[in-house]
Amino acid sequence: MNKKMKFPPELIGAIRDGNTELLSALLKTGDGIIRQLDESEDRQWREALNLSIRLGNEDGMDTLLQGVKFDFRQIHEALLVAVDTNQPRVVKRLLDRLDQEKGNKMDVRSFSQAIFDHSIDNSQFAPGVTPLTLACQKDLYDIVSMLTQKGHGIPWPHKMSCACLECRNGRQYDLLKFSLSRINTYRGIASRAYLSITSDDAMLSAFSLSRELCKLSQKEPEFKPEYLSLEQLCQEFAVELLGMCRNQSEVTTILNSSGDENRDCSDEQAFEEGIPNLSRVRLAVKYNQKQFVAHPICQQVLSSIWCGNLSGWRGSRTIWKLFVALGIFLTMPFLCLIYWIAPKSKVGKILKIPVIKFLLHSASYLWFLITILLPGSRTSYRARSTWFGWFETLLFHLGFFWFECKEVWIEGLRSYFLDWWNFLDMMVLSMYLASFSLRVLIMLKAHFLCQDQNNTEGCVYFTQTVRDDWHQEDPQLVAEVLFAVTSMFSFTRLAYILPAHESLGTLQISIGKMIDDMMRFMFILMIIGTAFLCGINNVYVPYVISPQLGRFNETFRFLFWTMFGVVNENYVDMPQFVFAEFIGRVLYGIYTLVIVIVLLNMLIAMITNSFQKIEDDADVEWKFARSKLYLTYFREGLTMPVPFNIIPSPKAMCDCVKTIITAVSDTKYASCSLYYLSNIKQTDDNQLSYRRQVIGALVQRYIESARREFEEAKRKGNADTDTTQSDKIFQCPMSKQTFANITGL
Template identity: 70%
Template structure:
């Protein structure tokens, strides 16, 4: 039984043993040796020890890295790798960009459906402890890796096999999966999240997996922006990913080739129904497309996308309507037109009021004219406010008491009523939510309510006076509200409040002019900078208030006991003193108090420190901050300005609201007609046909329904994506062709072929001892030298085009090294200089530190000592590659004769 047990153990050992020569055989690309080694073991499936498992993984990975498709196939045929091992091999294949090997491995996984492996297990590989940690970040799946590297072909292959990247849960998620992940390894878990997002935000994933890649990119941008706030530890990573997907949408738009494609992409949103509805409620001017996607991009703050020439071109063409001459006309002409519109505004409005469909009416509907008209109306309002102030100044005896009527100083209320109606209509058209999203609208609400409050208080005073005098004309209330002088009023009298409110609001009204400024390039840029500076100021104010309060407290407590004799000592005075000190407008002798030495010393010290901190430190910091944010805006002023201008443009691309402010309160015959028709329809109960809220886009076939419209949009997007992928592939091929490392690889292939042929020659040498053989060998050599010469001459041309005299330094790491012939060979390239041949660069190929063949190389180094056996590293240094130099090539070969024998 002993012998039987021995035999059994032998079988087990034989099954599990990892043939130690295997790695060398794979390294040398010796297919028959590999086959011979593997035939002994018939399928390894048992749970292996860690070291054994590692060794098998290493063998498979090496086979893939060396680039031997046949050897990989042989390994897969003879050895049963488990899922996790294949998973790692897939990662290696993706890492080295070998679509054929990926296909081989995926087919292998398909065959083993019986193991009951589903695609989801790929995300469970997160828990695989024995994965090569040095090479792959935690949580990387083959798909995320391929996405990150933008390998379109492999991504396509994996997606077709049903692989997908599941969205990571929320950061605060407490589900079982997440809590398990956190418990298992917190660092790995968070790295897994960021790596997954890297895959999701990649161009390859966006373009291959999503139906509407542009929309997905927009949404992803938003999500990533939010995540960068929620997970500040990965903020730079998230922001760079956000930039990547912004650029993707930008480049995708750049793939448009004709106007109908642009129209289809920009006008149709085709998203979830809620947003569609939101859009439906926005009605649009005839002939003006709704630009739904562009509006979405503005809402999502996609500055680059909006500033894209295609978007800007569409916007400008709509902005000028059929006034195509407007864009090209010179500034003087534009100024003249603006002035004449400003002066003739009431007349133009009257014409539009009577005949909205006339030539003038149609002209006024063109956005640019509409903008000028509205701006003119606002300027008139401001002029009116100024005139009203002047009037108050000259006739101020009327406004001293109560004897003016409500209307006498409330003529501006005509405009305010117009503004109010305008805002109401705007809310009605846009919806309250999107209305409030614009901060300018919030300012409008504040200004309007202040005007209304001021007016209401005046009405209150007049109304109360009237009522009291009706009851009892001789009562003190009647006197107070109608005839009392200003000095008799109570301090909280409504008229005081109304006057102060009006003063503040008339100042605020001027800020609304900022709405017009983005139309002009330099004024618009300046305005954006000012906005950013105010933002900085607010944050700065917070710190300033803290310091001011601290010194206020300190100084006040020092002087509070000497209140009688000193100015300081109460909060109000101390605050004023400190505030004006900041601007150097106070006497420093205020802190002096000679009769109390100690208190005076402390007071002076505090005052001195305050001056230093405020004037020297804080104010300079503020200036530095402002300069910084100004510079930031200035750096991409063009994009910022175009974005702001687009917002302005879009706000004028709407149905209705054509009549400027004071005239829009008068109902037009058109609106009367519509309302009467509406009432009649409502009364008659005849169901009105649901009309399209906005006309179909003219370029899209009108006869077809909405469905085909949508499909057309999707078709366009798909075409754009396809073009994008093709361009990316072409660029990739181009860069590969120009890449020095690849050229060396090609060269090396030729060298290895030569090697094989010489070897064959060498074997046949004893058979033909005749003197013909050296000649034979020479001809073979000559042929290969010529071929290699061709190869490198092409290269020198390609490298020359990159710029004269640019020193080329290329490092080829493991990626490229897999294709190198394992046998050592070195190549020297020489350049014909003015004083004879000079060294250009030398190339050394080696198998590893141990087998390094010493040659007379100058710039070359052995493989990276840190990498283990089997890993190959080649370093190529080139010097002075320029277009003028004519490269001449000498190829020398040296190979290990012992290995060849």
């Protein structure tokens, strides 16, 4: 009974022909004895079992399983084959068999970690591939749900830099196997089947996974293409899920929940004015999910909120829109006054509509630029004593400062710094602030010096001297230069509104990318430029003949303008010293060749490339940029445009008084508010369950449609193979499988 069974040579032939009787005769299954296998012929037994599964010969497989005792590793591989050929019934039978087999001896955890079992050699499956990850990679929804119900899971890979015992051993033992198993695990986790079956909120998981994969692609550049393609898969999955929405209420529920339950509740209260919080869209913007944001469903919601109840705005003609914008530009102070007095009036409510708010803020910014351009303010800024002339610019800046403070308060410091424009704002504001404080410093200094009777010289210098007599480092000169630079930046800030228009927005994105290219190019330019600068400069240092060369800054200027071809190339000539002249000419010639022909053309190629990339994806890029712009205006508060926002409004004062009163009488109404709170909690719970239902429904629809598509493809594939009569092995289980799929196991 304990005698090991030899591998009968006829077995393979019997399996191939599907001859069950011969098979049972060979295995002598009739006597009810389960035979142990001979270790040395392990591979052949495994292949016999795999072949019977691959051929879809279920009776043969049953006979094999009944007649001989397969161990854990053999069944593990058989499971992989069954998953590979997509046979849910076989998988179920093997799993049941495995349950009998292992009893309590082997838990699921060790099963899924069989990758570290070095004895699974010459298997046709890559290391780290478990039945579940394989089923996930192939998007076999039935098998994935069956395996997860059995308690199988994909353990999340450890961090790249993890130093735990398991990772250290893995790395030391077999680095290739270790990293392959990592990437294979990620392949499983990032699959549609795994995301949709195992996670509560598949869309959210796809978002966060896509971000994680993006980070990993930078941390592990060896597998960058793999990670990036998985990331693309996650993004597409989220987009397809969104596409499964059937009505507006589903869309609203999905787009307004961030998944974080505590945050959902608090955000709900922050937007009482009819603007939904759109936390999922904000999250998508934060995670750079361009396709998701540019999806028609998302865009439609954004546009409808943007125009509010001005339903005519979207369809109206550009001329009319420009006319309205001009009207708002001219009447801005009056509109602000009306809003200040009566924020709840009809005009006040119109001003709160995001598109009008946007126009109002743009108008105020234009007014600010006009004040910078006005000659009056500039001359008075330059004069020594008076400061009333630049008062309006200062007023605007106080407004901007207050606006930024409120923005940080509302959005939080972290998300404030996620927007690159805010860095520009901070820079401009701090430079203006420095400029103004220097001016104030001069006035204070003049005041105190004039008080002092002994120091008349200083008093005269800071009050009456003319520009020509000022010191080189006079604070006013510095202040003026700062003012000039920041006024340039202020104009640049105007590019912020460009995404509102389609072609201008696309151009703006391209310019941003080109500046990015330029930065990288500058590094190379700097290295090569400095090399030639040193070389050419050192050739001419000993000779004082040439006025343009031999001194560092002069040489630099000469070489810089050479790039644009606006200098006289005779400067390198030095007829008295032939050898130095020759070397100088050669170096200069090489410099011109390298810089002008190689480097400048490389820059142009880089710029063209990134321009083309943006242009190819222009629609998505523009919609993404526009949505970012929209979202900054979908905020409660910050309605008042800039110079007027420093005046505290009656509404704000009212709120302030209310806060104080509630703080004082907090204890008195505690019981009352408790009741109120429990009420809120209940509605939140209802919303939460509704959200879960919606997401569940979306996933269900998605799986159904995927299944339909799969069958469609199968039918077409089968039709093709029928005509070509290619491989018989694969055709048989598939046609059976189609039936199993339709019946849902």
